[in-house]
Amino acid sequence: xxxxxxxxxxxxxxxxxxxxxxxxxxxxxxxxxxxxxxxxxxxxxxxxxxxxxxxxxxxxxxxxxxxxxxxxxxxxxxxxxxxxxxxxxxxxxxxxxxxxxxxxxxxxxxxxxxxxxxxxxxxxxxxxxxxxxxxxxxxxxxxxxxxxxxxxxxxxxxxxxxxxxxxxxxxxxxxxxxxxxxxxxxxxxxxxxxxxxxxxxxxxxxxxxxxxxxxxxxxxxxxxxxxxxxxxxxxxxxxxxxxxxxxxxxxxxxxxxxxxxxxxxxxxxxxxxxxxxxxxxxxxxxxxxxxxxxxxxxxxxx
Amino acid sequence: xxxxxxxxxxxxxxxxxxxxxxxxxxxxxxxxxxxxxxxxxxxxxxxxxxxxxxxxxxxxxxxxxxxxxxxxxxxxxxxxxxxxxxxxxxxxxxxxxxxxxxxxxxxxxxxxxxxxxxxxxxxxxxxxxxxxxxxxxxxxxxxxxxxxxxxxxxxxxxxxxxxxxxxxxxxxxxxxxxxxxxxxxxxxxxxxxxxxxxxxxxxxxxxxxxxxxxxxxxxxxxxxxxxxxxxxxxxxxxxxxxxxxxxxxxxxxxxxxxxxxxxxxxxxxxxxxxxxxxxxxxxxxxxxxxxxxxxxxxxxxxxxxxxxxxxxxxxxxxxxxxxxxxxxxxxxxxxxxxxxxxxxxxxxxxxxxxxxxxxxxxxxxxxx
Numbered sequence: 001x002x003x004x005x006x007x008x009x010x011x012x013x014x015x016x017x018x019x020x021x022x023x024x025x026x027x028x029x030x031x032x033x034x035x036x037x038x039x040x041x042x043x044x045x046x047x048x049x050x051x052x053x054x055x056x057x058x059x060x061x062x063x064x065x066x067x068x069x070x071x072x073x074x075x076x077x078x079x080x081x082x083x084x085x086x087x088x089x090x091x092x093x094x095x096x097x098x099x100x101x102x103x104x105x106x107x108x109x110x111x112x113x114x115x116x117x118x119x120x121x122x123x124x125x126x127x128x129x130x131x132x133x134x135x136x137x138x139x140x141x142x143x144x145x146x147x148x149x150x151x152x153x154x155x156x157x158x159x160x161x162x163x164x165x166x167x168x169x170x171x172x173x174x175x176x177x178x179x180x181x182x183x184x185x186x187x188x189x190x191x192x193x194x195x196x197x198x199x200x201x202x203x204x205x206x207x208x209x210x211x212x213x214x215x216x217x218x219x220x221x222x223x224x225x226x227x228x229x230x231x232x233x234x235x236x237x238x239x240x241x242x243x244x245x246x247x248x249x250x251x252x253x254x255x256x257x258x259x260x261x262x263x264x265x266x267x268x269x270x271x272x273x274x275x276x277x278x279x280x281x282x283x284x285x286x287x288x289x290x291x292x293x294x295x296x297x298x299x300x301x302x
Numbered sequence: 303x304x305x306x307x308x309x310x311x312x313x314x315x316x317x318x319x320x321x322x323x324x325x326x327x328x329x330x331x332x333x334x335x336x337x338x339x340x341x342x343x344x345x346x347x348x349x350x351x352x353x354x355x356x357x358x359x360x361x362x363x364x365x366x367x368x369x370x371x372x373x374x375x376x377x378x379x380x381x382x383x384x385x386x387x388x389x390x391x392x393x394x395x396x397x398x399x400x401x402x403x404x405x406x407x408x409x410x411x412x413x414x415x416x417x418x419x420x421x422x423x424x425x426x427x428x429x430x431x432x433x434x435x436x437x438x439x440x441x442x443x444x445x446x447x448x449x450x451x452x453x454x455x456x457x458x459x460x461x462x463x464x465x466x467x468x469x470x471x472x473x474x475x476x477x478x479x480x481x482x483x484x485x486x487x488x489x490x491x492x493x494x495x496x497x498x499x500x501x502x503x504x505x506x507x508x509x510x511x512x513x514x515x516x517x518x519x520x521x522x523x524x525x526x527x528x529x530x531x532x533x534x535x536x537x538x539x540x541x542x543x544x545x546x547x548x549x550x551x552x553x554x555x556x557x558x559x560x561x562x563x564x565x566x567x568x569x570x571x572x573x574x575x576x577x578x579x580x581x582x583x584x585x586x587x588x589x590x591x592x593x594x595x596x597x598x599x600x601x602x603x604x605x606x607x608x609x610x611x612x613x614x615x616x617x618x619x620x621x622x623x624x625x626x627x628x629x630x631x632x633x634x635x636x637x638x639x640x641x642x643x644x645x646x647x648x649x650x651x652x653x654x655x656x657x658x659x660x661x662x663x664x665x666x667x668x669x670x
Contacts, residue, residue, distance in 0.1 A: 103512045
């Protein structure tokens with residue numbers, strides 16, 4: 001059963017295309033990730049789904065309801081956490097939560113079980129004003145406020161942007177728990193490493209879908225054998241790789257360079273000796289499986 | 303209903319927790335009433351004058367004594383020749399000079415008429431007119447007194463009575479003006495800013511996605527400011543009654559009812575501005591320039607509308623504060639009832655309904 005469905009959605013702003021012919025569907029109880037860099041069109045897709053924007057073309061349904069015609073019913077059933085912190089900074093944690101619970105026709109007590117695990121972490125500060133909270137705490141509060149009316153589908157727009165790594169990890173664990181409650185979650189993020197935490201992902205660039213699948217299938221379908229290479233002088237190594245005609249693609253990836261070769265059965269020793277001849281030392285080479293980022297770059301290049 | 307109440311509670315929290323807003327909201331009306339009441343006034347007090355008395359007789363001394371004892375004037379010194387007189391005007395220290403020619407009293411007694419010269423610094427025309435009028439009336443008083451015994455045939459004496467404001471005080475005319483100004487500013491600016499703020503912080507996005515209907519959002523947003531404005535109105539009326547001695551002569555209930563109508567006009571204007579703008583600064587500028595200036599210029603409280611050229615008079619008709627100003631003046635100063643202001647009320651109601659319809663119609667249920 002589909003929780004939401006998008007068909008051939010396009011949206012333009014002042015002649016510029018933000019989303020171009022995008023179609024995908026999300027099953028009930030799934031964590032679905034919209035992965036792409038800033039400006040790829042993630043927020044626009046989320047705003048169309050949350051009935052905040054009208055698509056120029058195409059149609060979309062959320063929980064079986066049309067986003068254009070049945071927007072009122074949809075607004076009763078979804079939770080939405082916009083990209084930037086969107087709570088009242090001059091209200092306390094408690095007041096914010098109470099306010100949004102009441103606005104969404106419910107009470108904090110009624111659905112406390114949903115937010116309990118998250119709320120207990122910020123409860124000691126419940127009298128503190130939201131504007132004075134740390135990034136991670138703000139985000140937890142925003143999640144509580146988006147969840148308090150037990151939405152069928154939860155839309156999160158870049159929830160982990162600007163949040164420290166520990167809080168990011170905690171946040172994804174919270175999402176996993178929400179999945180147990182049968183809440184469908186659509187989350188957008190520019191962080192490729194978060195893609196593996198989703199059940200299925202859509203890779204987006206310049207308003208176009210590159211691929212929609214499970215993270216495993218996307219990385220599994222990476223066409224070439226991939227190597228991670230490290231050397232004493234990384235700058236030199238990267239320059240060398242970009243000019244070597246045996247190299248199919250190479251890009252920097254943390255402390256390594258991820259490289260694929262035109263000959264997928266290339267001898268590792270040959271590569272090392274070639275690099276050594278060019279004056280590189282401390283060369284470390286190993287075969288790796290592709291990450292989402294590798295797949296993303298590969299899809300972009302094709 | 304629960305949604306509405308928590309929304310109003312939230313709105314009050316915004317206002318009460320922000321000192322600057324509080325200051326604008328409650329400090330401004332008090333400050334304006336006091337400033338207009340004590341600092342700004344059309345009455346001239348202690349105008350500095352000089353006297354050149356070439357007659358030095360009974361009549362001239364008598365008139366000089368009367369001028370000097372008036373609280374309108376402060377006799378700086380006497381001069382003996384025209385050069386000194388000119389120097390005094392040039393230095394800018396005096397506003398008026400009174401010159402008695404030689405043989406003033408003799409002329410008066412023997413030729414039955416005498417002349418004296420009044421010279422005023424007319425770089426401020428209103429001021430000059432006012433002070434010369436004061437002198438004329440003093441001189442007239444004097445001539446009336448010396449003529450008491452003699453019977454002059456064919457004399458017409460106007461019996462002047464200043465209705466509604468017998469002492470010609472300034473306060474009765476500006477209290478209604480300040481009321482219009484303050485309500486306009488508070489309602490328009492505060493509602494506009496508070497809605498635009500929600501747009502800026504992104505909370506409007508969440509409110510839109512919530513089950514609350516747009517109409518409900520607007521009503522809950524405007525209601526707290528209606529209440530705050532009524533509190534402001536009360537404080538202005540209290541100040542006016544007890545500090546400025548300008549009580550409400552007519553029905554207090556009618557005054558509050560008409561004020562509520564005007565407040566709703568202003569709230570709809572504020573909502574309209576907030577829909578059309580996207581930053582707090584712009585909303586504030588438009589509210590200030592677009593609302594405060596027309597209120598000051600066209601409500602008739604600073605500048606009489608009758609003196610304006612016809613196009614401006616026509617423009618003044620679309621300024622809601624003009625009608626409110628007339629209504630308040632009628633109720634508060636003249637003490638008249640609804641029958642005297644039904645026309646103005648009708649115009650204001652029409653404007654309000656139109657504005658309300660426009661702003662509700664243009665409120666977006668989506669982004670952009």
